[in-house]
Amino acid sequence: MLDHNLDFETARQMHTVLVLHFLEGMKQSEIAQRLNLSHSKVNRLIAQGRRLGMVRIDIETPYQRLMELEAALVQATSLSSAVITPTVSANAETNLQQVGKAAASVILENVRDGDVIAITGGKAVSATVDNLVADRSFDVTVVPLTGGVQGKFYTDVNNLASRLAERLGGRALMVHAPLFAESRAQCEMLKEMSSVREVFDLARAANLALTGIGSIEPSGSSYYDLNPVPEEDRKMMVGLGVSAEFMAHLILEGGSLANYELNSRLVAVAPSEISGCRTVIGVASGPHKVRPIQTVLNGKYLDSLILDEGTVNAVLTEMERSKNVA
Structure with a gap:
């Protein structure tokens, strides 16, 4: 004054x-x-x-609408931060790469020497790794949050961990176990193997965790690249209220784990077990991810979320609609 x-x-x-x-x-x-x-x-x-208050600084940006969307998403959820990229194309792959580039920047802003970074598989995580270019090497350890699936480039979490470590100049540890065990007993046995247990213990206490958000709707799902599921089981899962895949776990619409047999055979860290991580970053893009994103937000699993403009607009619209219905 x-x-x-x-x-x-x-x-x-x-x-x-x-x-x-x-x-x-x-x-x-x-x-x-x-x-x-x-x-x-x-x-x-x-x-x-x-x-004396004689100086007032106003900053104008062509991306003011994106900043407003970030603030709206944080205000409407338990997130501590959000990054929204412009939807620059009708091409889904182009938008995914934009989101991956933003996620790569968030990783570089938050990583510190000595950190452990835990990651899942997935197309969005793969896009993040592809777009990460560090100016210097970091003394970091990258570990998977799940067992491995051979096949497509984005399902092989061990390969993604190795690539991320290479881009950061650090080292990667692998989980030498399949994502799905043949039985619950075999699953417990695999998770108790010292080589698996030590990696998962590091993952549970990671400084940064980078996760994708998966759809289980057949039209847009890569969950079935992890584990082939008969068509009748897919419909049954949807009927039971399963609406997302997170860290390879099937999640109910309210955010809790589904009581579904596949979950009991997962060789993976559970979503609730990463609450001790310093920062859990979710990354996703596309209209088929709207319901899964809401589901994961309902579970309060994330600290930060990176989306494109079109996706976040749909998420916020659906949140408002759900609130009005309630």
Whole structure:
């Protein structure tokens, strides 16, 4: 607030200095020379003008709408942060790559030497790894959150972990076990193997966790690339209220784990077990991910979420519709 006891001459001089510095972009030394003032006097006038509220800085960005969407998503959920990328194309792959690039930047902003990074498989995680270019090497360890699935490039979490570690200049540890065991007993046995247990223990306490968000609707799902499921079982899962795959686990619409046989055979860290991670980052893109994203948000599994503009608009619209119905 402006001090009314400030004498007119000092106020006029302060105003002149502030205009020259903030509006005309002059350096303090240039202002001192023009007004025949000492450099320290110019510095004091600027500092005093700030304290008196004479300086207001407005930042305009062409992406203001994205910032507003980020704030709206955080306000509507338990997230601590969100990053929204512009939807630049009708091509789903192009938008996915944009989201992956943003997620790669978030990883680089948050990673520290000595960190453990835990990751899942998935197309969005693969896009993140593809777009990560570090300016320096980081002393990090990258570990999988799940057992492995051979086949498509994005289902092989061990390969993704290795690629991410290579791009960061760190090392990767592998889980030498399948994602799905043949029985619950075999699953427990595999998870108790020292080589698997040690990796999963690191994953549970990771500094950063990077996860995809999967759909189980047949039209857009890559869950069935992990484990082939008969068509009648797919319909039954939807009928039971399963609406997302997260860390290879089937999740009910309210956010809890589904009591479904496949979940009991998963060689993987459970979603509830990553609550101790410093930051859990979710990444997703596409209209078929709207319901799964809501489901994962209902479970409060994430600290940060990275989406494209079209997807987040659909998520927020659906949240508002659900609120009005309730």
